Amino acid sequence: MAEPTDVDGGIVEIPLNPPEPRSSSTTSPSPPSGPKPGIRYQAGKLVQIVDAAEQALIAADSSGTYQRGVQLVRVVRSADQPAPKGIRRPVGAILIHSVELAHMVEKLSTVADWWVMDAQGHVHSIECPQKVAKTYLARAGAWRVPTLRGIQLCPTLRTDGSLLAAPGYDPATGLYLDVPEDLRLDLPRQPTLDDARAALARLQLVIKDFPFVAECDRAAAIAAWLTPLVRKSIRCAPLFAFRAPTMASGKSLLVDICALYDHSFVVQRHRRSDEHYGRCVPDSTTDRFGSHSRFGRLPLEG
Numbered sequence: 667m668a669e670p671t672d673v674d675g676g677i678v679e680i681p682l683n684p685p686e687p688r689s690s691s692t693t694s695p696s697p698p699s700g701p702k703p704g705i706r707y708q709a710g711k712l713v714q715i716v717d718a719a720e721q722a723l724i725a726a727d728s729s730g731t732y733q734r735g736v737q738l739v740r741v742v743r744s745a746d747q748p749a750p751k752g753i754r755r756p757v758g759a760i761l762i763h764s765v766e767l768a769h770m771v772e773k774l775s776t777v778a779d780w781w782v783m784d785a786q787g788h789v790h791s792i793e794c795p796q797k798v799a800k801t802y803l804a805r806a807g808a809w810r811v812p813t814l815r816g817i818q819l820c821p822t823l824r825t826d827g828s829l830l831a832a833p834g835y836d837p838a839t840g841l842y843l844d845v846p847e848d849l850r851l852d853l854p855r856q857p858t859l860d861d862a863r864a865a866l867a868r869l870q871l872v873i874k875d876f877p878f879v880a881e882c883d884r885a886a887a888i889a890a891w892l893t894p895l896v897r898k899s900i901r902c903a904p905l906f907a908f909r910a911p912t913m914a915s916g917k918s919l920l921v922d923i924c925a926l927y928d929h930s931f932v933v934q935r936h937r938r939s940d941e942h943y944g945r946c947v948p949d950s951t952t953d954r955f956g957s958h959s960r961f962g963r964l965p966l967e968g
Contacts, residue, residue: 702722702777702779703718703721703725703777704778704779704780704781705779705781707781707792707795707798712797712801716798716801719774719794720809720811722774726776731773732811732813732814732835733809733812733814734762734813737765738765738770738803738809739763739764740762740765741760741762741763741817742760742762743758743760743761744757744759744760745757760817760819760844762816762817765803767799770794770802770803771794771796771799774794774799774802780794780795812840813840814840815898816841816842816898817842818843818898819844820845820895821843821849825899829851829853830843831849833845833846869888869891873923876916877915877916886906889906890906890924891924893906894924894925908921
């Protein structure tokens, strides 16, 4: 405000300019600028806007959004113990979860700055409109986000023989590896036959007290142990059956050993009274049984 001016003993009032409008965090004379891409929402541009939203989603390395079949999914950790009839996983176990509309709105609002322009030319910041998120979720078969083939809970081999040991998503295999960040593998760059024999000897120490009938049975047990570690890198795998003439001979413990090295927790048991006892083939979409399932007292005669 200017000071009044004294002219010939009189007071001359200086007219004041009208007050400027208060600034708002959601209004700006120009589009937002920053490290994230800006996307303007306007009528008649839905296809282009959804394309731009997906591009922003892909550009954000930490978006954690993947496609799996005809669903968009994300990787989460379980917070509570599951229901007694569900798969028994420890708290904090990693899971594949479908992306809901609310999460898609939040994710797209995070990876880009969204704005609209009113009739006066003012720019207003907004969240990602639900219409954009709904349209993107409905683009099954046309998504360009990475494909998630599954969860891997221990280091494994890729189909080309290379080692997958870095935690997180692996574009070469489509697997998400969940291992401790500080995991270090002391492996030779070019293992020799002697290295393989030494590793086999260490594995045999773990099961040396099991009463195998023959050495071929011990070899089959080691195969059952190692197969899940590389299962996602091979086309097919055998079904392993453990049997013994008497109870308390170590069958269940042997199965748990196989699961502990792949899962870090004991495999779920399926008994005759279980609802899904007769289904020995897991559902490939929901992964209901996980990568290990134990079916007790199956009739193997005939």
